[in-house]
Amino acid sequence: MSGTPPLFCIADQSLRDFVGHHFSYDQAVAEAARAAGFTPLVLGHRDLPADVACQADAVPAFRDDIWAQRQGVGPLRRRRDDLFRNRRFAEDLRAALPKDLPAGSILLAHMLTRRQLLGLAEVVDALPRHVTIVALLRYQTEFYDDDLSRRAFARLRRAVGAGARLRLASDSARLARRIGRLAGLPVEVLPIPHTPPELPRPAPAEGRALHLVSLGNARDEKGFFEILDAIRRLRSEPGGLAGLRFTLQANDAAPALAAAIDDLAMDLPEEVRLLRRALSPQAYTRLLAESDILLLPYWREIYEARTSGVLPEALGGGRPVICTAGTWMADELALHGAGILVADHDPAGLARAIRLARQSWTRLAAGAEAGRALCLARHGGDAFMRALVAPPPPPLPAEPPRRVQILYPWPDFLDRAAGASLRSNLMAEVVAPHVEEVCVMQDGAAPTTRRGNILVESLHERRLIRLAKSLGWRALRLLARPLSGAAHREEVLFPWLHLQRLADPFFRRRMERQIGNADAVLLEYGFWAGPVLRICERLGVPCVLTAHDVIEDRVPGSALLRRLTGWLETRALRRASHVVAVTPGDAARFAALGVTARVVPNPVDVAAMSRPLPAPPRRMLERLGIELADRDICLFVGSRHAPNIAAVATLRDLAARLQAGMGPAAPLIVIAGSAAAEEEAPGFIALGRVHAMALAALYQAARLALVPLPEGTGSSLKTLEAMAAGLPVLGTSVAFRGLAVTDGAQAAVEDDLGRWSARLPALLADPDLLARIAAGGRALAANYDHRRVMAAYLPLLGIPEDSEASQALPRLMADDPRLAPPAPARPRLPAFSGGTLPVG
Structure with a gap:
């Protein structure tokens, strides 16, 4: 009309x-x-x-x-x-x-x-x-x-x-x-339309209690449990709640939270007021006007991207806030406002932040008042209508990822013992400073661990799923027995690793949650690729698949199982957004399949491998309960992996031959790692798994590293680690796969294992040659330092290669790494002077 x-x-x-x-x-x-x-x-x-x-x-x-x-x-x-x-x-x-x-x-x-x-x-x-x-x-x-x-x-x-x-x-x-x-x-x-009416500025804090308020109905994801716990902690400290008072909107709580509120109410401090009924809009505004600081320790898993109407009301009212780092609220606080960021799910940190707010109230109040006008310009009903009546804006520009999800198919991510674990850790350490959070999901049932802004979780499969997998594994082994034969019966493991997750609803739902909250995915190996890549494609989340080796080559015994493994592997490689190979040879194999792979070789932490010990290496070993004969030490390090087990058998035989020929002058061959159980024989000792400090001492005590690998794909981290530690390496060509070495320059290369019993003593008798090989190997290893090598992942994730790592957000206690909030993603948000309060 x-x-x-x-x-x-x-x-x-x-x-x-x-x-x-x-x-x-x-x-x-x-x-x-x-x-x-x-x-x-x-x-x-x-x-x-x-x-x-x-x-x-x-x-x-x-x-x-x-x-x-x-x-x-x-x-x-x-x-x-x-x-x-x-x-x-x-x-x-x-x-x-x-x-x-x-x-x-x-x-x-x-x-x-x-x-x-x-x-x-x-x-x-x-x-x-x-x-x-x-x-x-x-x-x-x-x-x-x-x-x-x-x-x-x-x-x-x-x-x-x-x-x-x-x-x-x-x-x-x-x-x-x-x-x-x-x-x-x-x-x-769109802006958030509701902002408060003009509120009076809070009164000076001198001579009165600071009023901390939690607004809105009580919910666990709003950090209400943490608020209650923080109040208990503060109450138990010297001075108790003096100088503080709390008003908590506690209506409509779920049963577990309602019980916790009732527990507090049974012995309610006089400084705490609980509001058990919903507030009218007028009462809500009055409470906001009476507040000094708003408590918003909302759970990051819910509010990392989701908004809360309380925040623009607080900032638009010129009130500081205490909120969770690495959330939408932290973004808003950096733009206009003042407050303190706390780590997720951390009542002890929240209690310290409340104490700090009391001490720093004057500065916080001034910063909140300074940011108030900008908040009201960005949010509110008028801003909302201006946005709607204007033509639709252009699509949001791309930005670097804030949250990166690493999917790791073994239960040993934190061990850093096996090559895959160490590589994935070093990659996470390089990526972490450029994003808010790196989340790692590994197999197994280890407890959740946080290291700075790297969060490591485990699948914790249900018993029914574990039972179904066990039955499926047995069935597949029975079916494959005629194909593989007794000598190769374990090769069915590799197609099984690809197949076991395809029909697992628990795993699929878990991956949907993890990937849905991520901006990019780093998939280690292709075993989980079936469900993971489908979810990534559906959600539009880019996925970088790292092929640690050519899995097809691990199945030489049965042509049919090999073809099945190769088909599953190729299918995964072709669907990933980006593929990373660890050697040029692996990349060439993938190229023949029509897959372009970027080569990112296995790295080494050069600084860690050359870090000085607090005592001479043999004394360190004695302190750690490892006593070795006073002979030249030749070291092999390896996890329980078929080529490593074969290498240990070679070294056991070599030790016996050297002992027979040289007697007490023969070197001592030492095996460290799970490739061999603890064992001792003349000229040979297997220590089993050892502490990281013991391994560092072994590298420094040894004169030569031995890597007699008969086969292998990918590249050998143990070789690079020995080189980075300044240890000359005697190995087969397989030990140096992917590395540009020359015999006598960066390494001693000998493929004829029968000649090792002569080659090894000759090397030990020539210290000048060993020194040249050690220097050449260390110079080569420096090119593979993880800070340089793993930076190749940054552009694959959408992070500019020349970007500098962001500074960490304020932390409450620098000496407690659990309390370090995640680092903000780039680009940095502008902040007012006197905005987010640096603490700690």
């Missing part, structure tokens, strides 16, 4: 009371829409009380809120229920919308999940093309990574192609990029 103002319709199924930010969000948008010349229409839940409906000027419309679902049903019935909720959402929305929407009207549907997206797509198809539909997606990617959401996104893409005026949006740039990869459509970033 000519002259009729356009309608601005807000569809909010969860608007049914004052809990959460639905009311404040909808009210702020409606007021801004009215000021911009629209007629606002707010559609809420049918259970909306009359007083709330009156204050929000809302119309009851929806039978379900966004979380409505049938409980306790199987996956098939859950999917049917999700379809049912989508149909009801579409029916209710179409019934509530006016029949003739004026030109220029806008429909804003926010707080959507998979239970509404397909219904929204149906509404988009039905609405006239002069109506703009804005779908605001505010949750983690796992809320949109499912069959129905994929169908919805495909239908929305078709609608856009047919002329629909659809705008997908989020209120977090982190979320927008991730959801955009899922949706296949650009996702813009």
